[in-house]
């Protein structure tokens with residue numbers, strides 16, 4: 399079975415082709431330090447058989463914080479606790495990459511206490527305003543990303559994943575819906591990708607060319623006038639040329655209606671994969687490894703995606719919240735589908751500051 403073959407991303411040797419997609423656990427301290435609770439969750443995932451864990455989006459600067467109890471990586475002070483965590487994940491025989499992010503207009507201003515910033519002046523859904531970034535803001539953010547990547551390297555992560563999906567800062571620059579700048583950071587695909595490419599260049603200068611740098615990006619925004627699959631393929635080609643080790647394809651933004659990144663509702667196995675068509679388009683032009691996330695719930699579907707070369711790695715988020723041991727379950731021969739209902743109730747405890755768990759499972763057990 400291809401899913402359980404050893405595989406490589408950049409220099410990282412993985413025990414299998416299953417990836418835990420980045421998941422904001424809401425388990426850091428209020429000051430964004432890694433906690434024993436978060437460490438235990440990641441070790442449970444490692445012991446559950448996941449080949450590669452992608453950490454929750456960790457904020458590269460305080461003003462880029464998206465949510466409560468989010469991990470921070472803007473200061474060296476975060477390194478010791480993160481190092482203790484990556485050591486334990488490695489002992490449990492998995493690999494871990496840190497996702498690094500700046501939330502842009504989607505920063506939670508009630509937490510940051512600052513006006514958020516993005517490609518242009520923007521009114522958010524909650525009526526708050528996001529200011530247009532100056533070039534000095536762009537330069538400072540590029541520096542923040544590369545300093546964050548260097549800290550992740552020192553903290554023992556096997557690589558970093560730059561978050562350029564879901565409408566956060568770098569994603570909003572890629573998208574003509576959010577980015578209507580008239581300077582060299584707006585307009586053509588190349589211009590919209592410029593900020594991300596500057597971030598990548600700066601990261602490589604900080605961590606060296608051997609440290610794997612991955613990117614998560616949207617297959618499409620599913621917004622009128624947003625990033626299309628054709629733009630995505632052209633952008634991915636630029637990222638490949640820049641030296642990126644792998645792309646994880648996701649999609650949507652908080653404004654994309656039914657096509658938000660974590661779509662609600664279970665699909666039949668025939669319809670399970672959200673971005674299958676976009677993945678096929680990616681594969682016609684790009685040869686770096688493709689990690690595919692979104693709605694995958696059945697082992698046979700995962701195995702087929704790999705056998706048909708639609709993608710190279712299978713990424714799961716919500717199923718592993720409910721079943722951290724899912725991959726070992728499938729490996730043992732019990733290949734019944736993931737029990738996750740994709741009802742998105744897992745967001746509720748995170749937003750209440752309690753840290754992630756499957757609320758549906760707790761209710762089924764009659765505990766809560």
Ligand SMILES: Cc1cc2nc3c(=O)[nH]c(=O)nc-3n(C[C@H](O)[C@H](O)[C@H](O)COP(=O)(O)O)c2cc1C
Pocket residue numbers: 419420421422423453454455497561563614648659660661691692693694713714715716717744745748754
């Ligand atoms: C509770 C929760 C937290 C998430 N946090 C992140 C995150 O930190 N970074 C990210 O790129 N995506 C995040 N996502 C999106 C997932 O990584 C994934 O792209 C999406 O849920 C679709 O995959 P799934 O159908 O396997 O859940 C999150 C999703 C959920 C449900």
